[in-house]
Amino acid sequence: MKVTFPHMGNQFIATKVLLDELDVDTVLPPECSKDTLEIGTKYSPESICLPLKINIGNYIESIRQGADTILISGSCGPCRFGYYSILQKEILQELGHDLDFILLDPPQGDYKKFFSRVCKLANTKNPIKIISALAKGTRILYQVDALDEIAYYKRPRQRKIGEVDFYLDKFHKEVRGVKGFQAVSELIAETRQSLLNIEEDPTKEVIKVGIVGEIYTIIEPFVNLNVERKLGEMGVQLDKSLKVSRWLTEHLYLHPLGLSMEKEIVKEAKPYMKTMIGGHARETIGYSVKYAKEGYDGIIQIYPFTCMPEIVAQSILPTIEKDFDIPYLCFIVDELTGDAGYTTRLEAFVDLLRRRREMKQNEKLLSGY
C-alpha cells in the first residue's frame, strides 16, 4: 500500500509524519505547480471549485510515482467539499486508475466504520500506536504553523528582502527527505532559529492586514499566488483567519465533544450572520469583525470562484467595511487568475492603506493631540 494525499499548504509535513510514524509507505505529491493545475483542470468538471482541480492534479502526479491509495478527509455538507471523495473517485476511475480511497469523514454516529477505516490505514489495531502517531502529527502541525507565524512577523521587517523565504524554501526542500517525528521536529527548530536570527530594520513602517476566506485558498500558497510572501515584501504583517492546526483541533478533537474554540468568533459574527451556513462563511465574517476591532489596517478576502458560502460572506462584508471603516479587498481565484493583475491590485490596496494611515497620523498632528 502506497498512500498519497492532496496538498494544502504545510499540512503535508504533518501528514507525512503521521504516516511515517505508522510505518505506512507514502508518496508525497510534488509541490503544486502549473502542471498540477493543468492536469486537474483537464479532468475535472468545468464549474467545480479550484481545490478539487488541484486535488486531482496532485493525485495524478502521485499516481505516476506509484501511489495506489488516497487518503482524504471529508465533511457532511452543506459545502460541496463533502462530496469531493465520490466525485474524485469517479474521475479517477474513468481515467482507468483503480485506487483505494481511505475516507476520514466525521463519523456522524457510525464510529465502527470510522475506526475500521483508521485501522485499515494504520495497518494495526493497536490504539496506543495510532493515538501516539496522531499526537505527533498534530504537534508537528502546530510547530509548522508557529513557523509561519514567525515568517509573517519577520517578512515586513527583514533588512534584506527575501531572507525569510530563503530559509523557508530551504526548509520545504529538506523536509521532503526527512523521515519521522524526531528528525522533522529538529529541522523545524533549526529553521525557527534561523528565522529568529534574521536582522530587522526598525525604521520600516509595518501595516497590518487580516486575511479571511475559504480555508484551502488562504492556506495553499500556489493557489493564492503566494499572497503572504507578496504582502510581506510590501511591508505588510498579516494574520490568517484559518490555520490547519486550529481546524484540526476544532473538528477532530473538540467538535465531537461539543466544545469549540470559536465561541468568540461566532459571537462577533452574530449581528451579521445568525447561523452557520457551511464552509467558513461565519468565520470569515467573525474574523473580519475581530480584525477590525483589533485595529488592523485592512481586510483581504480570498476564495475560489463559485464558492457558495463565501459568496454569502462577500455580500455581507461591504457592510462590515462601512460599519468599522476598514478597507476591504476581495480576491477570487480560479485556474485563469493571472499573477500580474493580482499583484497590481495588491500594490494598489497596500498603497491605499499606507496613505490612510499617514492621513490619520497627520490629522492627529494637526488637531493637536
Place this chain on the structure above:
Amino acid sequence: MTVKIGIPRGLWFYDYFPLWKTFYEELGAEVVLSNPTNKNLLDQGVKNTVDEACLPVKIFNGHVIDLKDRVDYIFVPKMMSVYEKEYICPKFCGLPEMVRHSVANLPPLIDTEINFNRSRKHIWKTVYEFGSYVTKNPFKIYRAYQQALLAYQDYKDKISQGMLPIDGFITPEGKQLKPKVKPNKKIALLGHTYHLYDSTGSMNIIKKLQDYGVEILIPEMINLKVINEKASTLEKKMFWSYGRKVLGTALYLKENKEIDGAIYVSAFGCGIDSVVEDLFERWTRKEGDIPFLLITVDEHTGEAGVNTRLEAFIDMIDWRNRDEGNLPAHG
C-alpha cells in the same frame, strides 16, 4: 388593518408557495406575490447583488425589490434543512443575510429558521414562529397550518400528474395533455425548480419542448419512494436534498431507460450543480447510454443559442430513433 405579507416569486417559491400562501391567508393576512420575472426585474436584481451570485439569487433580489415598497413584511425564511441530515444550498441558508445586506430600505423580513437537520421534533415551534407575525393565537395557527398542508399536498399531486406551475400558475387541467404537437418522445428535464418554472430564467424551456412534441418527465413525476430507494444505494449519503433527488433519478433512469434523452438546466456558478450535474451525466450518458444536453444559463444567455441547441438535440434524438436499430451488429 390586515398585515400585508409579500412573498417573492423566486427560489423556494416554486416548491412551497401554496403552503405559505394558504397558511397566511387562513390567518387573515393579505398575501402579495411579486410580479412574474421580467427583464426590468432581472436588471434590478443584477444591479443589487454581488456579481458572483448565481442567476436565481439575482432574480430573487429583483423580486424583493419589486415587493419592498408595497408590503409590511417580506417572507424570506432561513431555509437550512428540510430533511434529517440533509441540507439545502449554503446560499439558501444565508439568504436573509444576503438580501438584507444587498437591498437597501427593506421592510422587516420574516426570517425564521427552518432547520430539520437534527430532527423534525420542533416543527411546531417553527410553524408557530411563522404564524406569530400575524397572530399569537396557537389554535388559529394550528388550524391554518393544517389547511396549508392540504393545499400543499394538492399542489404536489398536481405536479406529479404533469401540471407544471410555470411562473407559479398551475397549467389548467387538460392543457398539458393536449399540446400543439402530439408528443412522440419523452425527455427528462432536470434542474432546480426555481429555474425550470421561471419562464424568463429558463427561457421558457418547458413550453418550447412541448411545442417540439416532447413529453416532459421531471423528477417529481417519479414515485418518491423509488427515488429514495435508489438514492439510499449511494456510496455516501448525498447531503443536499435536491442532489439526492437528482442522483436518485439518475440511477432510476439508467436502469429504466424509459426516456429518449435528458436535458439538464443549470445556473452558471451553481455549486450544487457542479457536482450533481457531473455525476448525473456520468451515470446517464456514459453508463446508461442516454443522450444528454446541458444548458447553463446566466443573465447574459441569448435565447437564440439555446433554441439552436434544443433543436439540434431533438433532431439528434429523432434520427437516433429512426435510423439506429437497436440490433446487435453481429445479428
